[in-house]
Amino acid sequence: MAADDQFYREYILDHYKNPRNFGRLENPDISHEELNPLCGDVIGMDLKLADGRIEDVRFHGRGCAISQASASLLTERIKGKTLAEAKEIGKEDVLEELGIEISAARIKCALLSLKVLKAGAYGLGDWPGEEEE
Amino acid sequence: MSTSTSSRYDVAAIRRDFPIFETGVAYLDSANTSQKPRQVVDAMTEYLTEYTSNIHRAAYAFAEKATERYEGARERVRRFINARSTKEVVYTKGTTEGINLVAYSWGRQHIGAGDLIVLTLLEHHSNIVPWQLLAAEKGARIEYVDIDEKGELRQDQFQALLERKPKLVAFGQVSNALGTINPIAEMTAAAKAAGATVLVDGAQGAPHAGIDVQAIGMDFYAFSGHKLCGPTGIGILYGRRELLEAMPPFLSGGDMIRAVSLQETTFNDLPWKFEAGTQAITEVIGLGAAVDYVTGIGMDAIRAHEREITEYAFEALSEVPGVTIFGPPPARRAGVISFALEGVHPHDLATIADREGVALRAGHHCAMPLMTRLGVPATARASFYLYTEKTEVDRLVQQLHEARRIFA
Numbered sequence: 001m002a003a004d005d006q007f008y009r010e011y012i013l014d015h016y017k018n019p020r021n022f023g024r025l026e027n028p029d030i031s032h033e034e035l036n037p038l039c040g041d042v043i044g045m046d047l048k049l050a051d052g053r054i055e056d057v058r059f060h061g062r063g064c065a066i067s068q069a070s071a072s073l074l075t076e077r078i079k080g081k082t083l084a085e086a087k088e089i090g091k092e093d094v095l096e097e098l099g100i101e102i103s104a105a106r107i108k109c110a111l112l113s114l115k116v117l118k119a120g121a122y123g124l125g126d127w128p129g130e131e132e133e
Numbered sequence: 134m135s136t137s138t139s140s141r142y143d144v145a146a147i148r149r150d151f152p153i154f155e156t157g158v159a160y161l162d163s164a165n166t167s168q169k170p171r172q173v174v175d176a177m178t179e180y181l182t183e184y185t186s187n188i189h190r191a192a193y194a195f196a197e198k199a200t201e202r203y204e205g206a207r208e209r210v211r212r213f214i215n216a217r218s219t220k221e222v223v224y225t226k227g228t229t230e231g232i233n234l235v236a237y238s239w240g241r242q243h244i245g246a247g248d249l250i251v252l253t254l255l256e257h258h259s260n261i262v263p264w265q266l267l268a269a270e271k272g273a274r275i276e277y278v279d280i281d282e283k284g285e286l287r288q289d290q291f292q293a294l295l296e297r298k299p300k301l302v303a304f305g306q307v308s309n310a311l312g313t314i315n316p317i318a319e320m321t322a323a324a325k326a327a328g329a330t331v332l333v334d335g336a337q338g339a340p341h342a343g344i345d346v347q348a349i350g351m352d353f354y355a356f357s358g359h360k361l362c363g364p365t366g367i368g369i370l371y372g373r374r375e376l377l378e379a380m381p382p383f384l385s386g387g388d389m390i391r392a393v394s395l396q397e398t399t400f401n402d403l404p405w406k407f408e409a410g411t412q413a414i415t416e417v418i419g420l421g422a423a424v425d426y427v428t429g430i431g432m433d434a435i436r437a438h439e440r441e442i443t444e445y446a447f448e449a450l451s452e453v454p455g456v457t458i459f460g461p462p463p464a465r466r467a468g469v470i471s472f473a474l475e476g477v478h479p480h481d482l483a484t485i486a487d488r489e490g491v492a493l494r495a496g497h498h499c500a501m502p503l504m505t506r507l508g509v510p511a512t513a514r515a516s517f518y519l520y521t522e523k524t525e526v527d528r529l530v531q532q533l534h535e536a537r538r539i540f541a
């Protein structure tokens with residue numbers, strides 16, 4: 001049964017099949033897209049800000065269950081947070097939320113959406129970069 | 134029941150030459166890199182433990198043995214590809230370096246502003262990027278031959294591009310992403326007739342079908358050792374002697390010189406002019422053993438075995454609901470099957486397969502322009518070689534069903 005699967009757990013599959021906050025926003029305040037060079041998958045994120053908070057967020061693109069579930073979980077996490085709080089989210093937070101053991105080969109899938117968020121939130125010029133995280 | 138082909142072709146005996154299969158892995162990623170037989174490992178170990186020495190220099194006996202083995206491997210490769218002379222057989226790090234060598238040494242002399250370079254959509258990035266850099270530097274243009282719905286090159290378009298008198302035409306013998314076998318004899322003849330210089334990327338072709346460079350008549354042919362049962366870090370560039378003679382060196386330094394004074398250098402003869410610095414001697418010796426190994430089995434027998442496995446896998450995969458196979462029918466493809474499973478991303482499929490010891494490639498296969506053309510970011514790819522057996526394909530099929538169950 002899928003529920004017993006240590007990797008493809010029910011909630012991962014659920015976020016993959018029914019991604020939360022999926023789509024695009026009109027006139028977003030921040031919009032950014034990144035490519036996973038390993039597989040060619042793309043994830044983009046649109047943010048709408050109000051009073052310094054993330055009022056609304058949508059992600060788009062396609063990818064594996066891990067990248068899609070991770071993006072879906074991330075959008076849920078940042079909605080209503082300030083941009084400063086979103087910037088504080090680290091790799092460990094994302095991996096912890098996924099709650100599964102991610103191999104080195106799949107880590108870029110899991111962290112692609114965080115990369116999109118960070119690069120978008122900081123603005124490309126100011127982001128210290130994923131290596132600095 | 135085994136067929137008449139498989140009863141002559143003893144795949145079980147062949148697999149015993151490959152220590153990795155003792156681990157129980159179903160290895161379906163040979164287009165990425167091949168496994169290595171004991172014979173290759175032993176030849177390299179023997180050099181490393183019994184006669185390590187540099188070549189072309191030392192006077193002692195075991196150094197002579199190293200030189201003999203090093204140059205002996207070159208003669209084996211010459212025979213393998215049927216080059217006229219070992220002067221036409223240059224050691225490189227691999228296919229990529231071979232193509233770069235041509236792009237730098239030949240390309241920078243012969244490609245100018247406005248010149249046309251013709252490539253195809255089936256190319257690996259290694260046969261695209263060096264030409265893009267050259268074209269950007271020289272102001273040359275690149276045009277690509279498209280594929281049809283079967284993943285085969287549009288020959289009508291190729292002919293039309295040849296009428297525009299390209300300076301260089303470069304294409305693969307076999308597509309790494311789709312397995313398409315290109316009609317390289319016809320394409321080379323047509324391109325030569327149009328006055329173009331022709332480079333064939335043999336990375337996926339040489340290990341599976343072999344090559345006769347004189348029969349085909351291309352100007353350059355590059356391939357890698359590691360896909361041919363040999364080690365990584367060694368490859369071959371074949372070039373027609375007149376062209377290689379006229380080309381400036383690629384890398385410079387030791388061993389590629391005849392005499393050096395403070396102001397100038399006389400270069401060594403072919404092929405050593407293109408082999409600067411201490412070479413990958415261990416790997417060359419390994420490549421020599423690999424060529425012995427595959428020719429010992431016979432390229433025709435290898436091709437026949439791969440074809441049988443490919444037909445078997447094609448049929449077995451086709452029967453799995455939701456599977457789409459990209460590329461030509463099995464008779465016109467090498468041992469490569471690129472496919473998609475509906476609702477399951479290739480990466481997830483590879484992860485699921487990996488958990489049961491089935492090694493499968495997922496990704497864009499270093500052919501992003503082709504993936505864009507197919508309208509997919511990535512595919513899953515199973516690829517076969519002389520040691521592949523049907524039970525490995527069966528194990529893959531089981532994992533496709535498992536993936537469907539998980540993602541149902």
